Amino acid sequence: MIERPGExxxxxVREHIRMSFERVKEEVQQAETVVRNLQQKTFxxxxxxxxxxxxxxxxAEEAVQQLSELATEAGxxxxxxxxxxxAGLDGFDRERKYAxxxxxxxxxxxxxxxxxxxxxxxxxxxxxHLGPSSAFEDFLQEVGRAGRNRxxxxxxxxxxxxxxxxxxxxxxxxxxxxxxxQHKSAxxxxxxxKTQQLIHQYAQKYRELDTLVHEPLALPxxxxxxxxxxxxxxDVRFRLALHWLELLGRIRLGLFTPSFLPLLLLEKPSYLKxxxxxxxxxxxxxxxxxHASKYREATAVSMPMEELKALSGKxxxxxxxxxxxxxxxxxxxxxxxxxxxxxxQLREAELKAWQESRWNKRDLPLVESVFLLAERLxxxxxxxxxxxxxxxxxxRLVGEVAAEHLQPDHIYWTPLKKGKxxxxxxxxxxLAADWREKRAKFALKLVRLLPNTxxxxxxxxxxxxxxxxxxxxxxxxxxxxxWRKPLAELKKRLLALLQYVTAQTLTGExxxxxxxxxxxxxxEEAG
Numbered sequence: 001m002i003e004r005p006g007e008x009x010x011x012x013v014r015e016h017i018r019m020s021f022e023r024v025k026e027e028v029q030q031a032e033t034v035v036r037n038l039q040q041k042t043f044x045x046x047x048x049x050x051x052x053x054x055x056x057x058x059x060a061e062e063a064v065q066q067l068s069e070l071a072t073e074a075g076x077x078x079x080x081x082x083x084x085x086x087a088g089l090d091g092f093d094r095e096r097k098y099a100x101x102x103x104x105x106x107x108x109x110x111x112x113x114x115x116x117x118x119x120x121x122x123x124x125x126x127x128x129h130l131g132p133s134s135a136f137e138d139f140l141q142e143v144g145r146a147g148r149n150r151x152x153x154x155x156x157x158x159x160x161x162x163x164x165x166x167x168x169x170x171x172x173x174x175x176x177x178x179x180x181x182q183h184k185s186a187x188x189x190x191x192x193x194k195t196q197q198l199i200h201q202y203a204q205k206y207r208e209l210d211t212l213v214h215e216p217l218a219l220p221x222x223x224x225x226x227x228x229x230x231x232x233x234x235d236v237r238f239r240l241a242l243h244w245l246e247l248l249g250r251i252r253l254g255l256f257t258p259s260f261l262p263l264l265l266l267e268k269p270s271y272l273k274x275x276x277x278x279x280x281x282x283x284x285x286x287x288x289x290x291h292a293s294k295y296r297e298a299t300a301v302s303m304p305m306e307e308l309k310a311l312s313g314k315x316x317x318x319x320x321x322x323x324x325x326x327x328x329x330x331x332x333x334x335x336x337x338x339x340x341x342x343x344x345q346l347r348e349a350e351l352k353a354w355q356e357s358r359w360n361k362r363d364l365p366l367v368e369s370v371f372l373l374a375e376r377l378x379x380x381x382x383x384x385x386x387x388x389x390x391x392x393x394x395x396r397l398v399g400e401v402a403a404e405h406l407q408p409d410h411i412y413w414t415p416l417k418k419g420k421x422x423x424x425x426x427x428x429x430x431l432a433a434d435w436r437e438k439r440a441k442f443a444l445k446l447v448r449l450l451p452n453t454x455x456x457x458x459x460x461x462x463x464x465x466x467x468x469x470x471x472x473x474x475x476x477x478x479x480x481x482x483w484r485k486p487l488a489e490l491k492k493r494l495l496a497l498l499q500y501v502t503a504q505t506l507t508g509e510x511x512x513x514x515x516x517x518x519x520x521x522x523x524e525e526a527g
Contacts, residue, residue, distance in 0.1 A: 016147050017127075018163040023170050030130045030169045031066035035074060037167060038126065045078045045107040047156045048125035052110045053142045055134055060084040063110045063130060065430070069417075081107045083437075087114040092457060092469065093441075113138055115145075122149035125156050129168040139168075195241040196250055198223045205336075206262060206295065206302035217302060218260035220337075259305040261324075262336040265290060266299075269332035279326075286312050286323070287332045300336070325524040328515045335515035343505050346415075346434075351502045353413035362412055364498070365431060366439050369405045371491045373397060373443035378453065378483055381475040389471040398440045406432040444471065449490065450483045452476035496521050 022033055034052065043050065052067075054060050064084045071079035083106040085097050100106040101121060109115070113133070127146045133139035143166040147153040158164050203209060203217050223238065245251045269287060274280040289311050290296065295303045305317070314320040327333045343351055354362055376397055381387045408424040411431075415422050422430075447455045454474040477483050500521060504512065518524060 015160045016153060016158060016163050017143060017166055019143060019166045019168070021168045021170060023172070025172050027130075027171045028066065030171060031063055031070055033169045034128050034130075034167075035067060035070045035076070037128075039074065039076070041126070041165070043078075043126060044156065045081065045104070047123060047152070048107075049101065049104075049121055049123050050108040050126040050128070051115070051121075051124045051142075051145060052108065052128045052130060053115075053133065054110060054112060054130045057086040057088045057112060059130065060086050060110045060112055067108065067110070078107050081105065083109055085109055085111040085115050087112065096469075113142065120148060121145075123152040123156065124148070125153070125158055125164050127164070127166040129166075131170055131174040132168060191237070192241050192244050195223075195238065196245055199245075199251065205297065205300040207297050218262075260302045261305055261308060263290065263301045263303070263324075264299055264334040264336050265296070265301060266331050266333060269327075270330045271332075273330045274326070282313065283323075283327060283330070283332065287327065290333070322524055325515060325518055329519045329524070334513065337514045339512045339514055339517075340510055341501050341505065341512055342510050343502065349413045349415045351498070352506060355499075355502050355506065357412070363405075363410070364495075365405045365410045366435060367491070367494065367498075369401045369435055370439060370442045370446065371487065372405065373401045373440060374446040374487060375484070376401070377443060377447055377471075377473060378450075378475060379480070381473060383478050383480075384476055386472060386474045389473065391469055394471060398436055401440075402432045402435055406435055446487065446490065447473060450486050453483060493521065493523065493526070 024030055024033055038050065052063065054063055061084050064082050068079055068082050071082065081104075083097055083100065085094065085101075089097065097106065097109075098119060101109050124146050127143055129139065129142070133142060146164045146166055147158060153159070153164075199219065200209065202219070202223060207217055242251065242253060246253050265287075269283075271280055271284055274283055290301050290303075293301055293303060293311075295301050295307075303311075305320070308324075309315065309317075309320050312320055312323050314323055324333070324335060328335060350364070354364060377387075377389070406428055408428045411424040411427045413427075415427055444455055444457075447453055453476065454472075456472045458470045458472060475483065497517075500517065501512070504510075518526075
């Protein structure tokens, strides 16, 4: 360590930790190296934990699947006790996964740096990195999480003489990838200038630049849109560039800007598609006023929401958007907001097979499972009464649904792993694990979306290591049909959305206009 006068040097890598590095050719070999290393060191899950650091959320989830498969093939007793932890989890899931790691329900945890300060597990005796950390300081802090409790360390047979080995397993391209990412994330003068150019290009669609000295323009924070897995870093970098542009006097940021909506004016509206004469006249007047607006620049208008409401004669946001969607439908305007959507590798084979079966001739097992679980959560509740559901009862229902919909005879597609086809039994097992781990909780979210229903999750903590959650579900409907019909409608809309997105993405189209999707799926009245 470098010591400076007046400073106390602190090294998180203490005497009982030794760092080492292993190099492999391909990323997939990293997990193989970890499993082999744990076997050689006779990892004892009863006294120790394994902490594996990765750089991204996606890699964390992929690594869990790879490690589970390898450990199962090797017949290791902890093959089903591997989990992941990252910042994309909601508060409850993070608490649950942390508690499981403390108690030994999970013994191998794959984590991003979100597993950070304040998360002190006393018996972490194996630390791995699948590739180097983004920063050397992060790497040292992550290695330093090993062996923090002297008694637990010694009970597991470790000491200064027999130290914990912290291993960084690097694939051939890791440092090149990291250098590229650091180059991209560096706040260079070139990036700041490029940000200014992007702002100008965006602004000129809606306003002359000279007018922006006195009139604000709402700026979307996704002008720099790259890999979704790097979204947080992109956001921070973009905001820093805005900060420096303001310090340089190139822009002035406002804390509170009226909500603006970017619109593109189209050339040949089909007004005759509007059957109601009064509504057609209102639309023609509205479009004429947009063309004459002071906010118009060429074929684009960026106008405050309140002024749009006044211009259209609508008093509420919901009414305004129905009107704007109608304008989009007749090709009078285009709401200039886009989404980037891609099929994940995990679901691509399934959705492609679903499409080839001409959609509804086949079911999507996870979709069927989510809606069936939502139904079974509500069905036993008498009108205007409440149900209390503890974790064991919820797990039982989740298991029942899996037994009905996530079996090998429900698998009609062939996924690939390491370039090889996977049999139906293994696919069904993976699907069931994904259902229990991630998807089942969406049934609770569905319940919250239904009219006159309430769901509250109450955490009961008898001791800090064993949090339990009770779901309180209230059915305020007078008849079952009042929640069953909206639930069926939600399912119908979800399947239509999946059809729409799958058809487009399988042709290589990943960018979607938000309002075009609403119109195509006939969701204008959905609220």
